[in-house]
Amino acid sequence: MSPATVEAANVTKRFGSTVALAGAGIVVRPGETHALVGRNGAGKSTLVSILTGLQAPDEGAVTFDGRPAPPLGDRDAWRRLVACVYQKSTIIPTLTVAENLFLNRQARGPAGLIGWGRMRRDAQRLLAEWSVDVDARRPASTLTVEQRQFVEIARALSFGARFIILDEPTAQLDAAGIKRLFARIGNLREQGVTFLYISHHLPEIYEICDQVTVFRDARHILTAPVAELGRPALVAAMTGEDVTMPEAVRRDIPPDVPVRLRVRGLVTRTSARLSLEARAGEVVGIAGGGGSGKVDVAEAVVGLTRPAAGTVTVDGRTLRPGSVPDAIAAGVGLVPQDRHREGLVPLLSIAENVTMSVPERIRRRGLLSPKRRDALAGRVIAELSIKADGPRVPVGDLSGGNQQKVVLGRALAADPKLLVLVTPTAGVDVRSKQTLLGAVEEVRRSGTTVLVVSDELDDLRICDRVLVLFQGRVVAEMAAGWSDNELVAAMEGVDLGHV
Known part of the structure; x- marks a missing residue:
């Protein structure tokens, strides 16, 4: 058998009194897509920092293709071995795609000046070689999340690395983007690229990965072929116990319960449309795939964007269009789509x-x-x-x-009358997901109206009803108890009655 692409054996890493890894390890074979899963704090990020040469283990060893890892200071050697595409992009938005691809290694002319034309041509050839359909002259700030990921992968491959770590790559992608990413992974595997795939979205593990390694509490728990490990067993290995996601039960909301939210004739700048009424204590889902407009209508409701038409009323108060302060004053709480850029300092x-x-x-x-x-x-x-x-x-x-x-805690601190959650569990582990969704039930009981805007089925299961958007229009409304096939078909614009 050929040596492992990467092997970390008996790795221990401490930060003061905190043990981040305790005799943990992983073996990734050539050509695999190998999943690394575990709850937040299990040690995954620490292992990645060691596998990419950002930190050295206190104990244990790392080898690539059977040879010891290079010294930490030899960054060029590390770049030729491994690269990580992080959930938080490392692309510099103020530079062009070409400048990002060849940062600090630009082509130089006879006088030592940067050869801009040659660099752009080299960048375009590199993008074409790895089937990345992006203009090298574009400002990186104009790229989609998906395009940024592909550019980062191309940059890593240009150094010679054939081992790529993907850290929560689908956290900000819609269903169509995920399909394209998986197709790209398949193509790259055929060209000899090996992947370590880190995700909290367990269905992806079963769709794209060959092997799975589970970490828990800084220790290696198991490694097994994905096909031989059932989902309950995988969750139990991650948590040490069985975990059940909360689900909505069918409940009739009395007609005398006051309407807390009214959205009338809302039209976003992208032409997505929404009208709805939601009562106090009701949890309403807004589902849809890429281009559905679900995030656009959510941002218009909370004042992040100014709609082209329509009104939003919370507890009898009509909100000033495009005004976040007015929405906050009216009792609107928000968990935004991207916690790194919009949710935290x-x-x-x-x-x-x-x-x-x-x-x-x-x-x-x-x-x-x-x-x-x-x-x-x-x-x-x-x-x-x-x-x-x-x-x-x-x-x-x-x-x-x-x-x-x-x-979420900040959104709840003001005891909101309306809570809007946009993809609330993207990129979090199964236990955190349980806590976040369980908190929605507590908020609902207090009389808060909740909008859950997502294409994650676990997020939507807690809803009393789900409105499905497709190409900016509501195409279906489903009460609690819907089947996965029904909801996914509606999100994809498929009428099962005519299939």
Whole structure:
């Protein structure tokens, strides 16, 4: 048997008193797509930092193709072996695609000046070689999430690396984008590229991966062929226990329950349309694939974008179009689609993030009270099971699932009348997903109306009903108890009655 593409054996890594990895390891064979899964804090990110040469293990060894890993300082050697495409893109938006591809290694002319024309031609050839349909002259800021990922993969391959780590690659992709990504992975595997695939979305593991390794509490738990490991067994290995996602039960909302949200004739700038009424305590899903307009209508409802037409009324108050402050004042809470760009200030503490939209709740004698701020954040930490040493821990130090809980905590801190959740469990582990969705049930019981905007079936199962958008129009409304086939077909624009 040929040597493993990468092998980490008996790796231990400590950060002070915290043991991030305890004798853990992984073996990835040539040509595999090998999944690495586990709850947030299981040690996955620490292993990735070791496999990419950003940190050295305290104990244990890493080999590539049977040879010891290069010294940490030899970055060129590491780039020729491995690259990671992170959930948070490393593409520099103010540069062009070509400049990103050849950053710090631009072609030089006789006088030592950058040969811009040659660099653009080399970039275009590189993109064509790896079937990335992007103009090398484009500003990187204009790329979609999917295009940024493909450019990062092409950049990694240009160094000679044939081992690529994908960290939550589908967290911000729609269903069509995921299909294209999987097709690209298949094509690259045929050309000799090996993948380590990190995801909290377990159905993807069964669709795209050959082997799966599970980490839990900094330790290696198991490695097995995906085809031989059932989903309940995989979840149990990740959590140490059985985990059941909350689901909505059919419940009749009495007609005398007041309408909390009215959306009338809403038309977004992208021509998506929505009208609906939702009562206090009702959980309504808005589902759809790429180009459906689901995120556009959500952002128009909460004031992030100004609609072309229509009105939004919360508890009898008509919101000023395109005004986030007015929406907050009316009692609207939001968990945005991208927590990194829109939901968090990573250098601030948990307490500062949680309370930034409710300064009136933590004032004492006209001044902000650190004691009140920390007390409020402490309650959020306890209620949402945020794994942190206290309210003053910087949010940037938390795992992805715990960061998402902080974003939800801030939305809940104001006791919202309307809570809008946009892809709320993207990129979080199964236990964090359970906590986040369970919190929706608690909020609903208090009378808050909830909009869940997502194409994740687990997110939508907690809804009393789901409105399905396709190409900007509502094409179906389904009560709780829908089947996966029915909902997915509606999201894809398929009428099962005529198939």
